Amino acid sequence: MKPWPFAKRGLVAVARVAVAGILGTPIHIVLVLLTLISLATTVVGVGLVLAPLVQLLVRAYADLRRWMAREWSGVDIPRPYRPRPDGAWIGTPKRWLWLVRDPATWRDLLWLVGGAPLGLGFGFGSAILLVYGLQGVILLPVIINLVSGDDTGYGVTWPLNQVSWGSVPFQGALITAGILYAAPWLQWALAKYDQSLLGPTSAAVLTRRVDRLTETRTQVVDAQAAELRRIERDLHDGAQARIVALGMSLGMAEDLVLHDPAAAQQLIAEAREASGLALAELRHLVRGIHPPVLAERGLVGGLRALALTMPVPVVVEGELPGRPPAPVESAVYFAAAEALANVAKHSGARAAWVSLSYLGGALYCSVSDDGVGGAAPGSGSGLAGVERRLAAFDGSLRLDSPPGGPTVLTMELPCVLSSPKTSPFSATG
Template sequence: MKLWPFVRRGLISAARVVLIGVLSVPVHIVLIILTVLSFVFTVLGVGLVLAPLVQLLVRRYADLRRWMAREWGGVDIPRPYRPPPAGAWIGSPRRWLWLVRDPATWRDLLWLLGGAPIGFASGLATLVMFVYGALGVLLIPVVDNLASGGDSGYGVTWPLNPVSYLTVPFQGALVVAAVLYGAPWLLWGIAKYDHSLLGPTSSAVLAQRVDRLTETRTQVVDAQAAELRRIERDLHDGAQARIVALGMSLGMAEDLVVRDPAAAQQLIAEAREASGMALAELRQLVRGIHPPVLAERGLTGGLSALALTLPLPVAVEGELPGRPAAPVESALYFAVAEALANVVKHSGATEAWLSLSYLGGAIYCTVGDDGVGGAAPRTGSGLAGVERRLAAFDGALRVDSPPGGPTVLTMELPCVLSSPKTTPSSATG
């Protein structure tokens, strides 16, 4: 472990813990008092206006702490609040009732009550230990010459003997090292406490997942209907038209085979060419529905074949211990295809990589590139389509794409794999 990154991370984390401690006592106490008073004054009518305004402040501060938990502690905390009723303006009884009936309102209050002592104790302990250790390292040998006697506070008396000149700074260095090592973990612990009360409950998470799945299922049904219309249009305008023309050419050749064999032969040649083009269009159409390479070589083989078609090098690694269901396999294949298409079109990358793994009942597929970064699943973008495709199977897409790159997309798709022994053989068909 390099020393400076360890020291830098520890110092930054310790400063953040102290900052949380400084905020915890005054901000929490003020918000607790305002919350209690706003609901008490409801009997006077003032609370109908005051309570929503106070809760707006509480939720803004809670959002700040959610941001701190995500950016400083690596813990993501979704907002659990119910949407306000339509037309319920601040000061109306409906707005007040919505606020009171939302469990997140009372969980925020409980978080404020517990967060004040937790944040204060964490910040104070971090500050005291760091100052205590730093004094031992830096100041004791200096002030020894000025001291005439008494206890140093480190278990030694003045003046220090030669051995103490080594042991006291070493003891202080151990305390500072303990603070630098423990501060990131303490920051993570505070974030986990915030997550326990500022995040949605298990029932709320389940309700959100149901709503999300309902929405994505509707989107998938609409997309499938549009896809069926596209297939019908492609069949009607493409392969079907060529087959009809093929039948007409063969009928004309049949009439000419005795009277004009040369013309009949030319019509037969044109019919053979038209049949080849119709077959190619049908193959292309089938490939867009379910790529044959998936049935023949599985997901890893299919993605490897896909990578070979791109104009930049793509390293593919990883293997699955079995086969997912065909719809899941197809969805992930096309999601990766869309992601790689975005790499080619927008990233300016010189190389890309793709990894595949199965862990905890889900497939994880990572697509990365060394491009310019700045990718985001905006509405109408290719990544938004990838997100919708995965969401239809309760999957998720995480995007890490800072300006300047690199871009890393992580696709998670829950599924059950079949045994490799039961997968179709590539030699069949």
Template sequence: MRVKAFVRAGLTAIGRVALLGLLSPPVKLALFILSVVSLVSTVAGVGLVLAPLVAMLVRAYADVHRRAARDWSWVEIPRPYRELPAGAFLGNPRRWWWLVRDPATWRDLLWLLAGAPAGLLLGIAGPVLLVYGLHGVLAMPVLIAAAGDSYGYGVTWPIEDTLDMLSVPPQGALVTAGALYAGPWLLWALAHFDRALLGPTRGAALARRVDRLTETRTQVVDAQAAELRRIERDLHDGAQARIVSLGMSLGMAEDLVTRDPAAAQALIAEARQASGLALAELRHLVRGIHPPVLAERGLDGGLRALALTLPIPVTVEVDLGGRPDAPVESAAYFAVAEALTNVVKHAHASTAWVWLSHFGGALAIIVGDDGTGGATLSGGSGLAGVARRLEAFDGSLRVDSPSGGPTVLTMELPCVLSSPRTSPSSATG
């Protein structure tokens, strides 16, 4: 099975890198020539309309490579283009000026020009190695079938004597295996080449990050204000009202204790029941702010305890060498909780799973289910709230949910881990 998977992965990668590498040179060169002509034609006024149209084609084609890098190599290439100003309709000089002032426009042209030979080189490397290796593997059967002929078969594998004839097939097998192994790396190299030119520059990335942090800070302030209002409302309508009722019941019991002990005893019993309900509501309120099991047992114990409360089986795998800071830990816990709540409410799934690990300076969380799929960040399913919660910590959420399922949510939270902490509860859990 491992050999089949290795061969399948290698052939798939070689086919994909050949598709991108061999088909892209003519397309890139054609788009490059069109781009240059459209910009030059601005002198005659035609470029005011033609240049933005060609730029749209270039960016659409670049987006195809961005999606290929994301889906085939797990390499994210953000779109670095500036936002179109208001009123910059097609043919308006403002749109042309916006286009030529955007550094990403010129980086796209550089990608078209440099990407044609680079893509061609990477695209032919895999198939050539594979064909060359298979040629050597098939040397022995062909030579046996052509017994009596000269050893002139070795056009690419020189064969001069019997020893060469016997050694060529093993060498060909090694080259074939090397080609299959190199296939995913060639695809990865092409994706990183595209990211170097199609992604934002360091300055643009920093500017985008500042804008994003400014936006998320505003969202966090609004969320905190809403959370405070919710806590105040819950306290006022819940625990506070019960505590007021408790005080009134005790006051009346105090007046009746000498005149009507039985009535006073009933009021005291009612007050004791009210105190229990108030305490339960306070515990529920505190659990919504920071679950005690999370503070005691960390993410591992907290997520496992959460999984036990759900009506479907949930597999939890946690591989952490320490604990993140409390705010990050809480954000990760509630993000997983919201994701699993969506699974129960909307996915129609029979099982779900949670995988959590730490590498590359970030907490990586994957939540998946075998449901019907179709989850989006804009469908009102609560995932937008999860994304906002993660963005407050400079994290990210990726949704992979094709129609028919399965759904896989990939979350990342930049953080560092402290040394593992132990407690009596975590030691026994």
């Protein structure tokens, strides 16, 4: 590692640990005292107002520490708090009960109590060691030179412990290098401590996942019912009507075939044309359920065929070690199709890219373009529907679309791929 980037990284980490530890300690102490006072004064009614106000401060400070952990150490800490019930206003018993019944409230208090000595020790320890090491490198040799009159400053011995002054800069350099190396780890350790108490517990994570799956299941049931109604409507108004008309035309031709062969021939020609249109509508309807190209060429091949129909040049790249389950394959295909349709309609892009990969038990599909950016799930672009489609498979969608572009849409779906021996549909194109 080069000296300056190493030193810069260490100095920044020392400063951050000092800010989080030294400056954070009095905040921890004050918030702990305010929390205890607010809870104790509930018996006289003051705590009904004071406790919610103090918890607003505690949670605001906890949110700041979550931001610091994410931005400084890359440690993501989701907010674990339960949603506020209706009518739980500050000053009402309902608001107070909501706070005291939330396990995150007591975990915040435990975090405040433990974080004060931990932060103080990390902050002061790193700062003192850095100053001690630097003064050993810079200040002490200079002082010894001035006091002893020695030109080099390395020939004088300390009268108490008989350690040569020549070792002082060396020791200082070792201490300085050691703390600069350890500071990023101290910063990370503080972030992990915050994560252990400020994040949701495993039980809360499972509860949230169950709630999310319950919500998505309801959405999937509603979407499936709407899809069935659409299929029924398309069949009734399209192919079914044409087939009924076809039967009537053939019946009339049967009556006319003996005494007016020309008219019967005309009706038969019209019936043949109607049968072709009915077949085309049925094929279109089937493609909306499960595109045949997926069964024939797999997901990568299907997306490459889809790319050929787009008005914007699309490059499809993918290498899958197997084949996803058919429902997942279909969901990714239609989600990518919706994303590419948005590229063509709204982005003003000159080119787009689709990338497929499989990592850690999840299928990733990324759709990007060089357009104007500014896409959002709630802007009527259909991304909310894509998100609901993926949520049915416990999948997720991430959108990065700053104004001016580029736009990158990443879909993640956990799944298990079939054996590559039975699925030769991985390709790069």
